[in-house]
Amino acid sequence: MNATRAYLPAVALLLLAGLIPVLVAANTVLNFIVFTLIIALAAQGWNLLGGFGGQFSFGHAAFFGTGAYATAILQARYGVNAWAGFAIGIALSAAVGWMIGYLSFRSGLRGSYFALVTLAFAEVFRILANASAFTGGAAGTLVRLDMRPENFQFASRAVFVWIALALVGFVLIMTIAIGRARFGAWLAAVRENEDAARALGVDVLGVKLKAITLSAGVTGAAGALYVQYYLYLDANIAYGAWISVEALIAPIIGGIGTPLGPVIGAVTLHGLGELTKLFAGRIPGIDLVIYGALLVAAIAFAPDGIMGLLRKAQRRKDADKATDQNVTEGTL
């Protein structure tokens, strides 16, 4: 596949999505889009480590929460500029990712064990954030409302849609580039077979650490964006299991290890979530019942997610075309 063909669908999709705020002004719709994009961003982070690297984290909340808390606390407590806080938040979550990765990968944790240890780290952070005065304890942390661009706050929701889109788009293009680069090949090799990768000169620990650092930074950006949009945070939002679950389900539904998968997954999940709320009313948890069922169904019937189904359909079309050609060649 040549470079243009690899990036074209992603860029086209982004430009199309960028038009939405121009066409729609309804706050509920824009709210929905921003929230879905935040989830998509968190899921893109998970996908870098889980999808491309094959290391399933059940605790990406640790990174989401760190990005969010750092951004909020730097502003609220230390008066740091919001944009700088945003950048520092991303860097801090990346650092936390590196630390968790260093501890667990160096001990050789994989599979269930890695899932468990990431879950445990996220829980420790949640309990600490909930108990500590520094993070505002159970009452949470507020970012002072002051709608000015230099504060990363905007009166118009459309601007937020564009910022979220830009972030998702940036990560999307970065992910495609990784998939086509040496790092992507090494990551896939580590996912498929660590011993074979090592024999071919791949520094397995180094590759995993790079992946989890990048992954944590991206999911941390989602957390930082969350707090700038909602201006409020508590331990259950920041470090709660909900975001670990969202970040993991979206790529699996959308297509694990594909650049577009997390975005498509997040849109599908939250689209369905909204639909269920429409039909089933405000029954708490009903959307998550659907998510759980979808996760099981996806693994059972579509292990490569929506992207996998699309590819299969495409291949079938190509195959049909190829048979047609063969037939014509044969008759000639």
Added chain:
Amino acid sequence: MILSVNTVTKRFGGLVAVDAASLSVAPGSITGLIGPNGAGKTTLFAVIAGFERASNGRVVFDGHDITAEPAHLRARRGIARTFQIVQPFAGLSVVENIAVGAYLRHAGRDAAQEKAREVADLVGLSAMLGQPASALTVSGRKRLELARALATQPTLLLLDEVLAGLNPSEIRDMIPVIRQIRDGGVTILMVEHVMQAVMSLCEDIHVLAQGRIIAQGTPGEVAENTAVIEAYLGHGAARRLHAAGAAHA
């Protein structure tokens, strides 16, 4: 010598898998490592490639002591290995599999893919480039194993039973490929059970039995060696064979 193994011992708990084994490989040679099942050949390979740490002894490659170096750094130095039980990246295509190896020396995608195609051509996989590795036959997987290792552009290639599991005609196809690799400037150390291949390919053979090197020499010398025959066929076999030979004469 491109590779010297000096009195390497490898213990697993109480079990001594390799017992003070020494061997050396001349640059540009095809050197064989043979021995009965369970002799410790694969373990010795693992120690040379850095997958197991030697309990004692030293491994010297190209003048550098690499005894303590991790596997991926040895690969960078120019040691490549294949696995006795093939380890394909099952979810990747054939060309992607080989490209992982090629990326060691080629940072760019185009260069790595180019190298991967070139190597695929050499081992006879060019018709299957786009196929998933999981779709290959046994012989295809062996070739893929070889191709990936070659794509790292090694100076020393460790082949662990690349011929095992192939039928006679596939073996006949493979032998010239191995010779061609050597002629391309790659030194080869091979563990092999297919004797006719070992005898026709190797210039120098080391024989490992119960973790110890019991003989070393040209194929002809090794085949005549009493200790070797006994290691394979049991105590007293050499004497009986000679007696039988004398009787026929």
Added chain:
Amino acid sequence: MFAPDIILAAVLNGLMTGSVYALIALGLTLVYGVLHIINFAHGATLTAAMFAVYVAHTVFRLDPYLALVIVTPLFFGLGYGLQRFVIGPASHGEDRNILLVTLGLSILIENAMLAMFRSDTRSIDVPYAFSSIDLGFTFLALPRVLAFGVALLVALLLGLLLTRTDTGKAIRAVAKEKTGAALAGIDVAHIYAVTFGLGAACVAIAACLLMPTFYVTPRAGNAFVLVAFTIVVLGGMGSIPGALIGALFIGVVESLCGLFFGESLGQIGIFLIFILVLLVKPTGLFGARA
């Protein structure tokens, strides 16, 4: 400092909490030992069992200890069916798929409970809830003493089942070498499902023992199962004696930490032990296989 009898009381209380942890951990470790996978739906199963006991009491006026006789076989059947007809077929024999399928089930079950029962805290009233035994220096709550006894009994029965019965031997054979077991004529899918059923049954018994003194919310099971993860890792994944000893140990640690550092930080202690053990010695402190 605290007087020795207060510490002793805390230790006894810890042992009793630990016994219920043991039941939950036994189910988890049993499934891990056989399927080599962590059942992330274990917590949701516990929640479901607690709600089953709750419904049995409020709707059918059934005492929780009597409910045990119904809820336990019911959950054995549910666990069996879940593995046989959902988890097994859905995961295509891949470990990491089982991991994700059980996670999906846990999300589904937990939120189905939330949809049905809302997030209110619910408990049941039994006449003996506050009965206690006077030890002179402290009082022990009768339901908790009872829970301690039943939990140890169940652990003993489970041990006997695994060592003395044909099914138990088949389970151990599958745990050791499933291909070999299949060649010997053991129906591996059936044994997997039986194991899952046993895991669910353990949790059902735990629910019956918990409900007289505890409450249930749609997330109640999670807190217990996170502790159970710690126990299972501490005791060595798949080891039954390890789970038992680990559970009693963790019960005591939690109780003492609660005494010295307060409730919420007592929980942190457990997680820190958990992470440390995972990082330093993932095979567990009490030996057992990797």
